[in-house]
Amino acid sequence: MLLNVGDYEREAERLLDPGAFGYFAGGAGDELTLRDNVEAFSRWQFRPRVLVDVGEVTTPTTVLGREISMPLLVAPTAFQRLAHPDGEVATARAAAEVGTVMCQSTLSSVTPAELAAAAPGTRLWFQLYWSSDRGFTADLLAGVAEAGFEAVVFTVDFPAAGRRERDLHAAFTLPEDLVTPNIPGSLRRRDFHTALGEIVDPTLTWRDLEWLREACPLPILLKGILSGEDALLAAEHGAAGVIVSNHGGRQLDGVAASLDTLPEVVEALGDRVEVLVDGGVRRGTDVLKALALGARAVLVGRPPVWGLAVGGQQGVREVLELLRAEIALGLTHLGCRSPAEVTRAQVKPK
Ligand SMILES: Cc1cc2nc3c(=O)[nH]c(=O)nc-3n(C[C@H](O)[C@H](O)[C@H](O)COP(=O)(O)O)c2cc1C
Numbered sequence: 001m002l003l004n005v006g007d008y009e010r011e012a013e014r015l016l017d018p019g020a021f022g023y024f025a026g027g028a029g030d031e032l033t034l035r036d037n038v039e040a041f042s043r044w045q046f047r048p049r050v051l052v053d054v055g056e057v058t059t060p061t062t063v064l065g066r067e068i069s070m071p072l073l074v075a076p077t078a079f080q081r082l083a084h085p086d087g088e089v090a091t092a093r094a095a096a097e098v099g100t101v102m103c104q105s106t107l108s109s110v111t112p113a114e115l116a117a118a119a120p121g122t123r124l125w126f127q128l129y130w131s132s133d134r135g136f137t138a139d140l141l142a143g144v145a146e147a148g149f150e151a152v153v154f155t156v157d158f159p160a161a162g163r164r165e166r167d168l169h170a171a172f173t174l175p176e177d178l179v180t181p182n183i184p185g186s187l188r189r190r191d192f193h194t195a196l197g198e199i200v201d202p203t204l205t206w207r208d209l210e211w212l213r214e215a216c217p218l219p220i221l222l223k224g225i226l227s228g229e230d231a232l233l234a235a236e237h238g239a240a241g242v243i244v245s246n247h248g249g250r251q252l253d254g255v256a257a258s259l260d261t262l263p264e265v266v267e268a269l270g271d272r273v274e275v276l277v278d279g280g281v282r283r284g285t286d287v288l289k290a291l292a293l294g295a296r297a298v299l300v301g302r303p304p305v306w307g308l309a310v311g312g313q314q315g316v317r318e319v320l321e322l323l324r325a326e327i328a329l330g331l332t333h334l335g336c337r338s339p340a341e342v343t344r345a346q347v348k349p350k
Helices: 005-015 018-025 032-043 087-098 112-118 134-146 165-169 192-198 208-215 228-236 258-269 284-292 302-334
Strands: 044-046 061-063 066-068 072-074 101-104 123-128 151-155 220-225 241-244 274-278 297-300 347-349
Touching (some): 005 302, 018 302, 032 258, 032 284, 044 284, 072 302, 087 112, 087 123, 112 134, 123 134, 220 228, 228 241, 241 258, 258 274, 258 284, 284 302
Parallel strands (some): 101 123, 151 220, 241 274
Antiparallel strands (some): 044 347, 061 066
């Protein structure tokens, strides 16, 4: 019986080809950060309040001024067709069924226009890897805005690909027929590891954000912020939000768990821009701890992928729904009627 995210992960491991499972599950280097992302949640404990009327508990919240059904969004993850033939389309449709946002990765098998057409009604954000081919990137962004996406998530922790040794040990390569229409054609034919290293222009700096803001009318979030200093720079350069993230432990191994970095970023920013966080969220109670430490919402990367591998669109929906049910039950036990009522007073360090 599949009751929680861990159950879906084990089932996905059983069903997937080992190389693909390793690609999804793995992290960089010794995977210290990968493990710590999950463990960080157990270093905080709840301080519930009792005898609060929790007869009616609701999970919706707002992100960038628009309502979603719960404080949890689908993070961008690449190559979803490795998990299921329906890939990104299944994930997007499931996100719509559950009423949350899906963030499409640049490394998808469909263009933004194709995804929007195949999953009408889905609230979509687009995650940008920004190659040195500016013309290509400008056209890509124009397509994103035209397809009705609500925001662009610019991933800033990827000046080069992390060294994922599980993939190297498994000699993992992408299947020949996996298309990647959102990266320049010159990179598509390269071998997997070389191409991954070249999808981003490593010379980008804060100044280039001006170009991005001109090329793209949508709100921009910066994903991969790991310090108060960079969070402030993001706000100063016009970002609508930041995502505290270490890329699920797949980039620089040895950085702090996302949850441990969240308070520093929240403190630096105050109310200036919205702060989201991802990395290691496996339970509704993890979401509540992140909210208590100042996040507006969280994103989940691997959990929907496990759902996708197990059951396509339905599997993703089940994973998102079980997380929403866990959030609702956690709120009830915590004595909070909605995500907005979760404050710093509801948690303490262990
Ligand atoms: C298989 C996989 C592929 C990913 N691909 C991308 C990507 O294309 N772009 C991006 O910004 N982040 C990518 N990420 C990072 C996620 O967006 C997110 O930061 C991370 O998965 C959160 O950690 P979690 O998996 O513990 O929830 C990927 C993560 C995984 C596991």
